[in-house]
Amino acid sequence: MLHILFVCTGNTCRSPMAEGLLRKLAKERGIDLEVRSAGVSAITGTSISRHAAAILQDEGVSDVATSSQLSGDLVSWADLVLTLTGGHKRHVLQYFPGSVSKTHTLKEFVEDEETVGKDLQELDSLYAQAELEISLGGDPDAADLQRIIEIRQRIPSFDISDPFGGTRDDYEITAAEIRTALHRLLDKLEVPRL
Numbered sequence: 001m002l003h004i005l006f007v008c009t010g011n012t013c014r015s016p017m018a019e020g021l022l023r024k025l026a027k028e029r030g031i032d033l034e035v036r037s038a039g040v041s042a043i044t045g046t047s048i049s050r051h052a053a054a055i056l057q058d059e060g061v062s063d064v065a066t067s068s069q070l071s072g073d074l075v076s077w078a079d080l081v082l083t084l085t086g087g088h089k090r091h092v093l094q095y096f097p098g099s100v101s102k103t104h105t106l107k108e109f110v111e112d113e114e115t116v117g118k119d120l121q122e123l124d125s126l127y128a129q130a131e132l133e134i135s136l137g138g139d140p141d142a143a144d145l146q147r148i149i150e151i152r153q154r155i156p157s158f159d160i161s162d163p164f165g166g167t168r169d170d171y172e173i174t175a176a177e178i179r180t181a182l183h184r185l186l187d188k189l190e191v192p193r194l
Contacts, residue, residue: 044069
């Protein structure tokens, strides 16, 4: 069974919606997954937002109730860590560098454009090299920094919009964005039936 962890900021809006919706959609497709969510700045036990709860209730999902703080145990439990923004991904990798091979933004993970994938791999490598140079007391190579800028300008945004503090319509837009990515995730995970 595959273990998937969604990560956002407070674990009250985006990641609980992703958790609940994926659990429901995977069950409908007969895909065996265990799904959890957490926040990089969550207060464990906080209720999810009323709009997120309402959207999940409308979808028939009632098993996502309170927030969890991101922890090493949760990251270790997960086979796949899917963040809702690039900032969340950087946070996970900064605090849990051993998770680099299994941590992606949700939209990045489901991206199937080959050139974007190659750009992302190069970008991750350039960032790692720059961080290494800085940690050794040096300066990143100027050509590498220029290349980072070039790549970042052409790759699409992989952030899911944050509805926090917004209207029900804002939450509906975010839920639709998440739902689209989750369908693509399940397409990617689904084993062809013989």
